[in-house]
Amino acid sequence: MLYTDLEDILGKVRASLxxxxxxxxxxxxxxxxxxxxxxxxxxxxDEHQTALLPRLDPEDSADILEELEDEDAARIVATxxxxxxxxxxxEMEPDEAADLxxxxxxxxxxxxxxxxEDQAEVRPLLLHPxxxxxxxMTSEFLALGRRMSVADALAxxxxxKPDAEDIxxxxxxxxxxxxxxxxxxxxxxxxxxxxxxxxxxxxxxxxVSVAADQEEAARLMSRxxxxxxxxxxxxxxxxxxxxxxxxIDVLEEEATEDFQRFGGGxxxxxxxxxxxxxxxxxxxVGWLLLLFITETLxxxxxxxxxxxxxxxxxxxxxxxxLIGTGGNAGSQTTSTIIRxxxxxxxxxxxxLRPLLHELMVGVVLGxxxxxxxxxxxxxxxxxxxxxxxxxxAIFAIVIWANVLxxxxxxxxxxxxxxxxxVSGPAMSTLVDATGLFIYFTVAGIxxxx
Amino acid sequence: MLYTDLEDILGKVRASLxxxxxxxxxxxxxxxxxxxxxxxxxxxxDEHQTALLPRLDPEDSADILEELEDEDAARIVATxxxxxxxxxxxEMEPDEAADLxxxxxxxxxxxxxxxxEDQAEVRPLLLHPxxxxxxxMTSEFLALGRRMSVADALAxxxxxKPDAEDIxxxxxxxxxxxxxxxxxxxxxxxxxxxxxxxxxxxxxxxxVSVAADQEEAARLMSRxxxxxxxxxxxxxxxxxxxxxxxxIDVLEEEATEDFQRFGGGxxxxxxxxxxxxxxxxxxxVGWLLLLFITETLxxxxxxxxxxxxxxxxxxxxxxxxLIGTGGNAGSQTTSTIIRxxxxxxxxxxxxLRPLLHELMVGVVLGxxxxxxxxxxxxxxxxxxxxxxxxxxAIFAIVIWANVLxxxxxxxxxxxxxxxxxVSGPAMSTLVDATGLFIYFTVAGIxxxx
Numbered sequence: 018m019l020y021t022d023l024e025d026i027l028g029k030v031r032a033s034l035x036x037x038x039x040x041x042x043x044x045x046x047x048x049x050x051x052x053x054x055x056x057x058x059x060x061x062x063d064e065h066q067t068a069l070l071p072r073l074d075p076e077d078s079a080d081i082l083e084e085l086e087d088e089d090a091a092r093i094v095a096t097x098x099x100x101x102x103x104x105x106x107x108e109m110e111p112d113e114a115a116d117l118x119x120x121x122x123x124x125x126x127x128x129x130x131x132x133x134e135d136q137a138e139v140r141p142l143l144l145h146p147x148x149x150x151x152x153x154m155t156s157e158f159l160a161l162g163r164r165m166s167v168a169d170a171l172a173x174x175x176x177x178k179p180d181a182e183d184i185x186x187x188x189x190x191x192x193x194x195x196x197x198x199x200x201x202x203x204x205x206x207x208x209x210x211x212x213x214x215x216x217x218x219x220x221x222x223x224x225v226s227v228a229a230d231q232e233e234a235a236r237l238m239s240r241x242x243x244x245x246x247x248x249x250x251x252x253x254x255x256x257x258x259x260x261x262x263x264x265i266d267v268l269e270e271e272a273t274e275d276f277q278r279f280g281g282g283x284x285x286x287x288x289x290x291x292x293x294x295x296x297x298x299x300x301x302v303g304w305l306l307l308l309f310i311t312e313t314l315x316x317x318x319x320x321x322x323x324x325x326x327x328x329x330x331x332x333x334x335x336x337x338x339l340i341g342t343g344g345n346a347g348s349q350t351t352s353t354i355i356r357x358x359x360x361x362x363x364x365x366x367x368x369l370r371p372l373l374h375e376l377m378v379g380v381v382l383g384x385x386x387x388x389x390x391x392x393x394x395x396x397x398x399x400x401x402x403x404x405x406x407x408x409x410a411i412f413a414i415v416i417w418a419n420v421l422x423x424x425x426x427x428x429x430x431x432x433x434x435x436x437x438x439v440s441g442p443a444m445s446t447l448v449d450a451t452g453l454f455i456y457f458t459v460a461g462i463x464x465x466x
Numbered sequence: 467m468l469y470t471d472l473e474d475i476l477g478k479v480r481a482s483l484x485x486x487x488x489x490x491x492x493x494x495x496x497x498x499x500x501x502x503x504x505x506x507x508x509x510x511x512d513e514h515q516t517a518l519l520p521r522l523d524p525e526d527s528a529d530i531l532e533e534l535e536d537e538d539a540a541r542i543v544a545t546x547x548x549x550x551x552x553x554x555x556x557e558m559e560p561d562e563a564a565d566l567x568x569x570x571x572x573x574x575x576x577x578x579x580x581x582x583e584d585q586a587e588v589r590p591l592l593l594h595p596x597x598x599x600x601x602x603m604t605s606e607f608l609a610l611g612r613r614m615s616v617a618d619a620l621a622x623x624x625x626x627k628p629d630a631e632d633i634x635x636x637x638x639x640x641x642x643x644x645x646x647x648x649x650x651x652x653x654x655x656x657x658x659x660x661x662x663x664x665x666x667x668x669x670x671x672x673x674v675s676v677a678a679d680q681e682e683a684a685r686l687m688s689r690x691x692x693x694x695x696x697x698x699x700x701x702x703x704x705x706x707x708x709x710x711x712x713x714i715d716v717l718e719e720e721a722t723e724d725f726q727r728f729g730g731g732x733x734x735x736x737x738x739x740x741x742x743x744x745x746x747x748x749x750x751v752g753w754l755l756l757l758f759i760t761e762t763l764x765x766x767x768x769x770x771x772x773x774x775x776x777x778x779x780x781x782x783x784x785x786x787x788l789i790g791t792g793g794n795a796g797s798q799t800t801s802t803i804i805r806x807x808x809x810x811x812x813x814x815x816x817x818l819r820p821l822l823h824e825l826m827v828g829v830v831l832g833x834x835x836x837x838x839x840x841x842x843x844x845x846x847x848x849x850x851x852x853x854x855x856x857x858x859a860i861f862a863i864v865i866w867a868n869v870l871x872x873x874x875x876x877x878x879x880x881x882x883x884x885x886x887x888v889s890g891p892a893m894s895t896l897v898d899a900t901g902l903f904i905y906f907t908v909a910g911i912x913x914x915x
């Protein structure tokens with residue numbers, strides 16, 4: 018990978034800056050690719066960032082701001098003169114510029130917008146919530162009239178100079194600006210120059226509505242292998258395009274959120290090391306307390322069965338083992354189900370198939386663990402009756418955990434709750450209290466206490 | 467989203483097939499997009515699949531086979547005549563064709579390869595392990611000599627007819643076939659026709675080695691926002707190109723694997739509902755047993771502290787609460803750290819920053835939980851000394867869990883072990899035994915037992 022040499026270059030840039038050799042630092046940075054420039058830049062002291070940014074080529078500065086987190090970029094922009102800020106933001110892709118401007122102070126925002134060359138492209142993008150298709154689309158696309166000839170379309174392509182490099186589709190619109198189809202650049206190049214666009218475009222274009230969730234846009238692009246996805250408003254008018262690089266970011270972001278939620282915390286929104294201690298605490302403490310309160314049920318169950326515990330003390334030794342194993346089985350199940358829902362291998366409408374599936378898996382796993390647990394209990398010198406109790410209880414608990422782990426995420430999903438609320442920790446906690454209840458009920462029957 | 471109407475169309479196709487109206491079924495399927503065709507096709511009975519596939523346009527059949535899981539596609543191909551199989555496979559993209567052929571019986575494999583028109587493109591792709599850059603690349607790319615003029619390059623583009631639609635880059639090579647740079651199609655279109663490629667290409671092209679892990683290729687493309695990534699051999703010769711749709715699949719696959727591992731099982735390799743009960747059992751039973759054996763340590767710890775438990779019976783009521791909460795805190799931490807490592811927000815070389823970060827988070831969370839636990843214990847009518855024991859123990863256990871949860875995944879990663887082995891269940895299990903030890907040690911000091 019290319020970016021592991023960054024530390025060396027960072028050292029050189031720092032040394033140049035110490036010796037007030039800004040030109041040397043600029044040269045070292047401009048030799049890098051944008052994401053590497055941004056990573057390196059991010060490591061520099063604040064005053065160095067402010068000194069360097071206006072000295073770089075505005076296109077490079079724009080690339081760096083695009084790669085940084087929006088809040089960091091806004092913080093740096095606030096330290097520049099307004100003229101410098103406008104000059105750099107004008108080189109940014111409109112969707113990235115809109116995200117950045119959204120983070121600026123209101124009066125700074127208005128000033129920058131008013132002076133921006135591209136303001137007609139940027140302003141409409143400010144209207145859409147960040148996590149919708151409108152929030153991730155760019156207004157930089159080529160829409161041509163459906164009656165235009167292929168030759169004229171190619172000529173338009175030649176003179177078009179977008180800030181982004183990787184746009185490879187041409188969209189055809191009717192006289193109201195409504196999307197009627199699209200054609201890839203290579204296909205366009207292969208057509209007879211005198212044909213009109215309307216006859217060469219693919220009219221079955223996949224599109225998404227501007228208000229749709231960004232995840233829906235990402236799923237469509239991933240499913241249909243699209244390099245770009247047109248975005249339309251309620252009238253069918255083409256208002257933007259989502260490019261595949263933004264979609265990869267969306268998919269990674271959603272996977273990160275699912276992962277963190279599944280671990281039992283709220284998503285951090287920002288890269289880990291940039292999330293302060295109190296932010297991390299705030300994202301975790303709610304769930305931790307809620308689970309703690311739920312977990313106190315275990316105390317109530319144990320009090321309820323106090324006599325049984327006192328009668329057969331060795332029952333207590335198996336408590337963490339039984340409920341821990343139940344939690345593990347539940348966590349295995351729920352992680353599989355949650356991910357299957359996220360990638361649409363499972364449909365939230367079908368409950369029965371996954372339930373039966375996990376029931377059977379639970380029976381097999383429960384049987385295996387029951388045999389092992391019985392053997393282990395006998396080896397520990399536990400009496401046969403208690404060993405049998407442990408074996409039967411673990412069989413029942415594993416099945417119970419698998420059923421809960423399959424049903425709960427699907428039910429959550431049906432209730433339009435994110436299924437990751439049934440996280441691993443939530444599963445363990447639910448299985449702890451109910452598992453104890455199962456254990457002592459089995460003990461009551463087998464040991465007749 | 468478009469694909470929710472599929473059930474209706476599936477009903478119509480089934481009805482047509484019942485009435486032996488194959489042409490009607492073909493018409494209904496051919497109106498769909500490839501991923502939808504594949505989903506619908508997958509739901510049909512085996513004999514219907516075999517009857518339909520040769521009746522569809524070979525391009526559509528090829529698209530369907532591309533979208534299906536390789537094993538399913540190979541199973542269907544095995545039911546076709548050899549001529550039908552060759553005709554369809556010839557329309558597939560070379561990388562997909564190679565994956566499919568790799569799943570066929572050896573003698574079928576040789577027959578198909580020998581008859582294939584594109585065999586020169588497919589054969590080399592069979593050599594690379596599935597999870598490497600070579601395993602996901604396609605051999606369908608346009609490599610032109612560096613001395614060619616722009617006009618000739620555009621002419622070459624016009625006559626090139628790849629099976630895939632979305633290729634937008636032209637690669638320039640020297641006379642040994644070594645990659646020297648690339649240019650996007652739109653940029654090429656904007657150049658003076660008499661210039662030579664060498665003067666207009668970007669020589670700083672990001673590339674990946676054919677033997678590199680597929681995840682490395684995906685990371686490079688995601689980091690540098692690439693729509694395609696050239697793949698070179700040890701001599702620098704351009705041997706293939708990875709396209710962004712394959713990379714999205716790789717990223718989703720890796721996220722699914724991480725998710726399932728984090729839940730405490732081995733990844734399933736296949737969509738959930740297509741993994742048989744015994745497969746799911748096999749992927750889970752190893753971890754479940756290993757964690758079970760580790761969890762038996764809790765029994766040993768409890769035996770060790772049997773006297774203390776007998777002396778103060780109410781200590782037992784708090785056992786599941788304390789160790790459960792420790793497991794939850796550990797799981798929150800480890801999920802954040804594992805994901806940060808996966809998306810490279812964290813570097814495995816830096817252990818100290820995340821450790822200090824989680825130590826501080828642990829102190830704050832531990833303090834909050836200690837206060838709540840103390841209050842809850844007093845409300846339950848537990849004596850002050852036991853309440854204090856519970857509070858101090860939970861403070862220590864939460865800090866301990868956060869430290870373990872941050873350090874273990876990073877250490878695993880350094881030892882080149884997948885950090886997801888430190889899954890939520892593994893964390894809970896580790897914290898259970900050690901947490902009990904902490905609890906009874908604190909009890910020994912405070913209660914002087």
